[in-house]
Amino acid sequence: MDWKRTREPADAWRMTDDLHAEHGKGDPFAAAIRATRMSMIITDPRQQDNPIVFANDAFLRLTGYERDEVMGKNCRFLQGPKTDKAAVDKVRAAIEDRADIAVDLLNYRKDGSSFWNALYISPVSNDKGELQFFFASQLDVSDRKSSEHRVKADKDRFEKAVQERTSELEAALEAQTTLLHEVDHRVKNNLQMISSLIIMQSRTMKDESTKQSLSTMLARIEALSTVHRRLYQSKDVSRFDVSDFARDLVSDLLTASGRSEIKSTLDLEPIVISAEKATPVALMVNELVTNALKHAFKEKPDGTRAGRIGIKMSQPDGHFNIEVSDDGVGMADASGDASFGMRLIKSLARQLRADIEWRDAGPGTKVIISMPNEPQQKGNVS
């Protein structure tokens, strides 16, 4: 056998083999290495193909070979079909570089079964720095490897499941968004069509009071439409800028009335209310301004019909206040509780938990509405 032809250092190991017979009496370190449960071998890089020159019993137990089957052979007989070639290359490179290496390799026993080998190799040099041996230890880490594989498989499975669920949710969200846009589009078109029907019907009416009713109805529907349009044009569909709305509404109603002699005074703080309050507030403001336009500015004693409508919106601590005032003929001539508009205002006020008060402003009337409003940042929503 090869080791018989080797020079002194290898012979030294042969001598430790002899120690085997004297069990425990010779070199205690050599005895310890022979008897340890850790699998260990020594190879001789100075011989052709770096053969094994020593293997302990633990190595033989781990690999299932007899001692004479492994002595003098290069360790590559432990490799098999599923051994990672890249890991083997690392080992080869480390041996060429005479460097330490620790690597997990899939190795094969004599019976063909495989095990995960946590291989550690280190070079051993003499005092002159000449390479003498490689010392290698092997540890069966198949259990650790299989749990590693299980953990990785679990992780992969979870990641895949999360990814699948995420894309399902994204698709669902996209479908919802499309649906929302579609519904919004239809609501807007339908509101527009309701207005159109009223306008066209009104055009054919000869009776002035019927025309008047239709135009009041149109103003209410347009107030609803404008709320919807503004809500869905803004970035946040849950907040409504009521001051911007009021500004447009007053200009719309004044122009629609054709009463250019009536001027408006607006004192509007930027106020944002929640979307569910937007419609009742808008309808209420619409009624108040419409009412004032309709009833306040009858011919005055001095013969003119000119006048001024004022709207003030403010938010003193936790409240939202609206004041609609006119300098018209005053409350005496305002229509009574029986009118539909008035009932509408009162019902909407109840819905909004608002206090409403009519004051004689002499001249004219002032309506003050005050409702609780949650604390909020000032500014525009759009």
Next chain:
Amino acid sequence: MIEPLKVLIVEDEALLAMELEGLVEDAGHSVVGWATSLTEARTMVDTTAADIAFVDIHLTDGPTGVEVAEYIGQKKNAMVVFMTANPKRIPDHFAGAIGVIAKPYTMNGLTSALRYLQEGVRRPPPVSVLPSGFTLSPAFETVWASSGA
């Protein structure tokens, strides 16, 4: 007295087209045609002389309003105003259009828009205030908005 406008309506909803026609005529302008699709609109653009086209984005043959605007832009014989419930579908460059009137518009909002457009087409830039519900395209905003309000 400024010369009234000749208006082309490109709108797939008959009711809305009818009402728009009424409002346009009430304001003293005239309607030269009504198209409900891209194909009809092309023919109409080729055979009539309009000053302004009100173009809905969604027509009977799909969301082809932008193409209508582009066609009119190539012909250079009318100006376009989009009229849609879905202003988000208008491209950023507005396909050369003046702007958009978002549906639902109010009767007065439209009447004011007609006056504003009449000034803008006949004696630009318009002197009236930009009506509520009317959004100018970025290109027209730089030319018209500064002078109006």
